[in-house]
Amino acid sequence: VTTVKLAVIPGDGIGPEVVAEALKALDAATVDSGIEFDRTEFQLGAARYLETGDVLTDDDLAAIKSHDAILLGAVGGVPGDPRLVGANIERGLLLKLRFDLDHYVNLRPSVLYEGVRSPLAEPGDVDFVVVREGTEGPYVGNGGAIRTGTPAEVANEVSVNTAYGVERVVRYAFALAASRPRQKLTLVHKTNVLVFAGSLWKRTVDRVAEEYPEVTVDYLHVDAATIFLVTDPGRFDVIVTDNLFGDILTDLAGAISGGIGLAASGNINPDGTFPSMFEPVHGSAPDIAGKGIADPTAAIGSVALLLRHLGEAEAAERVERAIAADVAERGDRPRSTSEIGDQIAARIQALQPAHS
Amino acid sequence: VTTVKLAVIPGDGIGPEVVAEALKALDAATVDSGIEFDRTEFQLGAARYLETGDVLTDDDLAAIKSHDAILLGAVGGVPGDPRLVGANIERGLLLKLRFDLDHYVNLRPSVLYEGVRSPLAEPGDVDFVVVREGTEGPYVGNGGAIRTGTPAEVANEVSVNTAYGVERVVRYAFALAASRPRQKLTLVHKTNVLVFAGSLWKRTVDRVAEEYPEVTVDYLHVDAATIFLVTDPGRFDVIVTDNLFGDILTDLAGAISGGIGLAASGNINPDGTFPSMFEPVHGSAPDIAGKGIADPTAAIGSVALLLRHLGEAEAAERVERAIAADVAERGDRPRSTSEIGDQIAARIQALQPAHS
Numbered sequence: 001v002t003t004v005k006l007a008v009i010p011g012d013g014i015g016p017e018v019v020a021e022a023l024k025a026l027d028a029a030t031v032d033s034g035i036e037f038d039r040t041e042f043q044l045g046a047a048r049y050l051e052t053g054d055v056l057t058d059d060d061l062a063a064i065k066s067h068d069a070i071l072l073g074a075v076g077g078v079p080g081d082p083r084l085v086g087a088n089i090e091r092g093l094l095l096k097l098r099f100d101l102d103h104y105v106n107l108r109p110s111v112l113y114e115g116v117r118s119p120l121a122e123p124g125d126v127d128f129v130v131v132r133e134g135t136e137g138p139y140v141g142n143g144g145a146i147r148t149g150t151p152a153e154v155a156n157e158v159s160v161n162t163a164y165g166v167e168r169v170v171r172y173a174f175a176l177a178a179s180r181p182r183q184k185l186t187l188v189h190k191t192n193v194l195v196f197a198g199s200l201w202k203r204t205v206d207r208v209a210e211e212y213p214e215v216t217v218d219y220l221h222v223d224a225a226t227i228f229l230v231t232d233p234g235r236f237d238v239i240v241t242d243n244l245f246g247d248i249l250t251d252l253a254g255a256i257s258g259g260i261g262l263a264a265s266g267n268i269n270p271d272g273t274f275p276s277m278f279e280p281v282h283g284s285a286p287d288i289a290g291k292g293i294a295d296p297t298a299a300i301g302s303v304a305l306l307l308r309h310l311g312e313a314e315a316a317e318r319v320e321r322a323i324a325a326d327v328a329e330r331g332d333r334p335r336s337t338s339e340i341g342d343q344i345a346a347r348i349q350a351l352q353p354a355h356s
Numbered sequence: 357v358t359t360v361k362l363a364v365i366p367g368d369g370i371g372p373e374v375v376a377e378a379l380k381a382l383d384a385a386t387v388d389s390g391i392e393f394d395r396t397e398f399q400l401g402a403a404r405y406l407e408t409g410d411v412l413t414d415d416d417l418a419a420i421k422s423h424d425a426i427l428l429g430a431v432g433g434v435p436g437d438p439r440l441v442g443a444n445i446e447r448g449l450l451l452k453l454r455f456d457l458d459h460y461v462n463l464r465p466s467v468l469y470e471g472v473r474s475p476l477a478e479p480g481d482v483d484f485v486v487v488r489e490g491t492e493g494p495y496v497g498n499g500g501a502i503r504t505g506t507p508a509e510v511a512n513e514v515s516v517n518t519a520y521g522v523e524r525v526v527r528y529a530f531a532l533a534a535s536r537p538r539q540k541l542t543l544v545h546k547t548n549v550l551v552f553a554g555s556l557w558k559r560t561v562d563r564v565a566e567e568y569p570e571v572t573v574d575y576l577h578v579d580a581a582t583i584f585l586v587t588d589p590g591r592f593d594v595i596v597t598d599n600l601f602g603d604i605l606t607d608l609a610g611a612i613s614g615g616i617g618l619a620a621s622g623n624i625n626p627d628g629t630f631p632s633m634f635e636p637v638h639g640s641a642p643d644i645a646g647k648g649i650a651d652p653t654a655a656i657g658s659v660a661l662l663l664r665h666l667g668e669a670e671a672a673e674r675v676e677r678a679i680a681a682d683v684a685e686r687g688d689r690p691r692s693t694s695e696i697g698d699q700i701a702a703r704i705q706a707l708q709p710a711h712s
């Protein structure tokens with residue numbers, strides 16, 4: 001039996017609620033299997049900050065680094081909470097983890113499940129993955145301001161893009177595209193305006209494409225890509241894009257494929273130097289926290305991505321099939337967070353292969 | 357009779373086709389009126405570049421500046437045309453005009469007309485205006501690269517934001533919101549990541565808001581804004597946002613409100629120091645150029661914005677009502693570009709006030 005050291009960061013708002021269900025799914029998928037999880041819970045997020053003044057200490061970071069993988073719920077306090085002004089939990093915690101753990105692939109699949117009513121598309125039409133760069137672009141925190149608060153203020157933000165950083169994520173995206181039935185890759189950027197960054201991305205994709213003659217490659221400006229996500233999502237298979245464009249496109253992708261409550265993600269360090277981190281795309285949703293009404297599906301989907309990352313393809317598939325089956329039979333009766341979690345966990349167990 | 361010197365830039369692809377119809381609408385709206393147009397046509401765009409090697413000469417620019425307003429079709433050649441590599445018509449022509457003519461307000465209304473089938477919303481639900489900043493942000497062309505083409509390449513893009521530039525567009529947006537029935541303004545940015553630029557935008561909106569107690573103000577991160585545009589477009593009235601976010605949101609807005617073929621825009625210099633420029637949001641669409649099948653509605657809608665900018669509110673309204681009436685009666689029979697243009701022009705004339 002392999003033991004995986006799993007760092008669990010429930011976080012704020014609905015984070016702990018959806019993580020509890022994700023862990024049920026993880027347990028269900030791995031009973032009697034060759035893998036077991038040794039979990040450590042980390043109290044991080046807005047609540048911890050309000051209590052102790054810490055966002056993420058060096059000790060926290062070192063402890064997290066000693067794990068094999070991370071499951072995160074959601075972090076962030078109530079918007080506008082004056083006690084959080086200046087804290088920036090997102091930058092200090094979420095982005096710090098992505099950067100320090102070199103999560104250069106932010107993997108965000110979009111599937112429209114059978115049974116999901118989307119006004120925009122038919123089930124089967126939507127089945128793409130966004131490979132969002134995770135460690136560069138306008139997210140580097142390389143901004144600054146002068147004369148802050150005066151009429152002469154100038155506030156800059158720098159998007160940093162390197163051949164090193166772009167090539168590794170583009171290679172990952174091509175390998176992924178080559179492994180999928182449709183073998184298509186779309187680069188999304190804004191090369192006509194961001195000419196330097198855009199040129200680097202475009203040249204890199206063109207060069208790596210030569211090694212993947214089986215992959216069809218196309219290019220869209222980010223503005224046009226939002227149109228096609230609405231009018232023709234079926235045209236996408238693998239999208240590779242920069243950190244900020246990926247952020248925007250994946251929320252939109254969630255909206256067109258059954259809602260952000262279903263969108264799972266993995267922040268992946270493919271080299272295995274650091275633990276990868278799995279989290280729902282949604283935030284902490286403080287407005288519905290504590291009511292037991294949050295949809296844990298995105299967190300459970302993130303468990304599937306975690307299992308696949310750990311090489312447990314069969315278990316990952318069971319989790320995904322259980323989600324698909326659950327979603328297909330969702331009626332109009334509202335279920336609680338834990339009802340959904342229990343029912344998906346039960347399905348995962350029922351799908352257990354005969355030999356175990 | 358006031359004479360308005362109008363610079364007309366038909367441009368490339370479907371640009372000349374839609375501009376021809378827009379001019380019919382302009383004529384129809386101003387027969388027997390107190391305003392007449394003295395037009396000069398400028399041959400600018402990819403075709404001109406391929407012929408002469410010029411994108412926009414100093415003489416062109418000086419000549420355009422001596423006009424009162426500009427009507428532009430669309431510019432840009434066939435994507436991937438090797439003869440255009442390195443030309444960047446978008447930056448050298450379109451963006452140069454917006455920057456040199458200080459078009460700091462890029463005004464992009466979204467209305468879902470009666471009769472337009474949108475899978476997402478009901479007519480009446482969608483009626484908002486994006487006020488996109490036009491002279492700053494990541495569009496300033498302040499990027500650069502080192503070691504280009506080597507594995508050690510670094511390519512940066514700088515987003516420049518100034519108190520001067522943000523305040524003037526925010527003031528415009530508040531004045532606009534105050535003049536609309538719902539009196540609501542939404543700032544869209546990414547303050548949790550782009551902390552310096554985001555803070556400047558947020559502080560500016562908060563400060564100007566004090567002068568407009570009647571305007572309800574809220575804030576959305578750009579990623580969340582894309583979700584709401586799909587799930588609840590009715591929540592928007594006036595959106596104020598940065599140049600890049602505005603680019604992305606307005607294409608998406610087009611997609612959810614009847615297609616980009618209906619989306620009009622104005623690049624406005626509210627001070628009147630330079631001529632403002634009116635253009636459809638869509639591009640030159642070389643794939644359908646020359647077939648007479650382009651939809652001229654967005655270009656005609658841009659004429660309405662032009663007329664309103666010139667103080668011809670009554671004529672502007674007639675153009676808008678004619679468009680709404682035309683759209684409401686669009687059946688499934690395809691019409692040619694000029695048929696649509698003729699029919700809208702006829703409606704504009706029919707709506708002529710009795711006294712003329």
Ligand SMILES: CC(C)[C@H](C(=O)O)[C@@H](O)C(=O)O
Nearest residue numbers: 090091094247281548549579
């Ligand atoms: C919370 C925020 C910093 C984050 C991002 O912008 O990456 C979120 O929107 C996401 O997509 O995971």
Ligand SMILES: CC(C)[C@H](C(=O)O)[C@@H](O)C(=O)O
Nearest residue numbers: 192193223446447450603637
């Ligand atoms: C052509 C391009 C430079 C332009 C932009 O990005 O502003 C276009 O997309 C638009 O929205 O008018």
